[in-house]
Amino acid sequence: MKRYLTPAERHLLFNAAYKANDDLAQRDYHLMSALYYSGCRISEFLAVSLADAWDALKTNYLYIPAAHRKGGKQDHSVLLTKPLRMHLVALLNMNPSQNGADPLITGRFGEALTARAVQLRFRHWATEAGITLPVSPHWMRHTRAMDILRSSEAKEPLLIVKSALGHSNLNSTAIYAQPSREEIERELEAMDGRGGQRTTRAQLRRAYRRRVG
Template identity: 45%
Template sequence: MPTFRDWLQALAAVLVFSTVTSAIDPAAPAELPRIGQERTMNRYLTEEEQTKLLWTLKLHSGDPLAARDYAWVRALRHSGLRIQEFSHISVGDALAALRSGYLFVPREHRKGWNRKPTQDGKLRKPPKDHSVYLTDALRRALQDLLKCRFELTGADCREFDPLVVSRHGTAMSVRSYQLRLSAWAEKAGLPPGVSPHWLRHTRAMAIMQSSTARDPRGVVQKALGHADIRSSGVYTQTPREEVEAALDEIDVGAAGRVTLAALRRAFYGRAAA
């Protein structure tokens, strides 16, 4: 249930969101961010937070389970997959991806496959097959996951066996992913509430902030597999770290600003001395 604070945050984002949307497509009407979109903008990792998390994982990577976690966190970070989709990846899927350069996600493993009727009784459209391009970083993460799987199980595996396994050699559950990441995030000193889905938002924000593509929002849509580009529009809002830096600059910078008049007074003071 949205709180009064949620409504205020959504209202405060309207002006910024409208400006950015118009810059992307001046002919398109600006859309107001929804309450859920406002929450999304707080549920991703900044560059500093990503560094803290990955460094913490790497420090403990001498432990086989920590090394496995280090690999799947990187894989989620560079693929943008939902954790439900990622948890279905098999050894064969990873090997095929390394050969073809694309990680295939069948529609049966995607969100919305088990469709439920809408409130008016209509069936939602089924999801489509999705593929994720293998960047060098994602390729290395998949290779590390294959290596970790062999070290944890110590046995040959079949192509349809799960890629990421528990200490018992069985597929990791979604809940296990959530608990493991939450524990690592706490150890790294990150804000509470970090979940695997934050890494999906992190991927989208990285594209929006760093891509030089003509239409970064379109890149987000293709990379994350959004059926509707409006789902990608939430990432066009001003990132929270930019908002925080701007506010710090206003409150601290104004008080400490050095003017030409102040410099001239200081100059006269030195000359007089």
């Protein structure tokens, strides 16, 4: 698994938007954070309506119907942990509409926000944060899974990840059981006694192509 951020990288990404003093940046900060804490796919979260969010605050669970999920076969419910609840409330407060059918997340002029628009915002904040990785909204889902595995004290942490992400099959969750980039680098550095910064294969490929012409 390579498409995730370390806790330090995630902090840099979120902080870049948080420090910017304008409404669009604050929307992006709360949206990125909500995607991380919910583990939702971007299509799932953009389909959340104001009524869905209001109900979530009442029930403490954000309900994602099967029709809004990949494959369209199984629904999912996301626990509103304290951070997720905070970011959800912030997003609600940014939306002036009182029509429950309206989308929770809108663009600057009230239009429905697209996944492509969110992808571009992620790239913008990654650049602002000095992150050279090709960060996308789906990285938040992977990052959430990797952080659960790092921190969980459960006997079977993969089962926690499976439930949190709403996987129907443990085989889908098994990708997170592979060694992380940090684990591989740590073990190799321990053997060879060298230090170094995280480098992606794409960066290595570009450097190679520049070298060989």
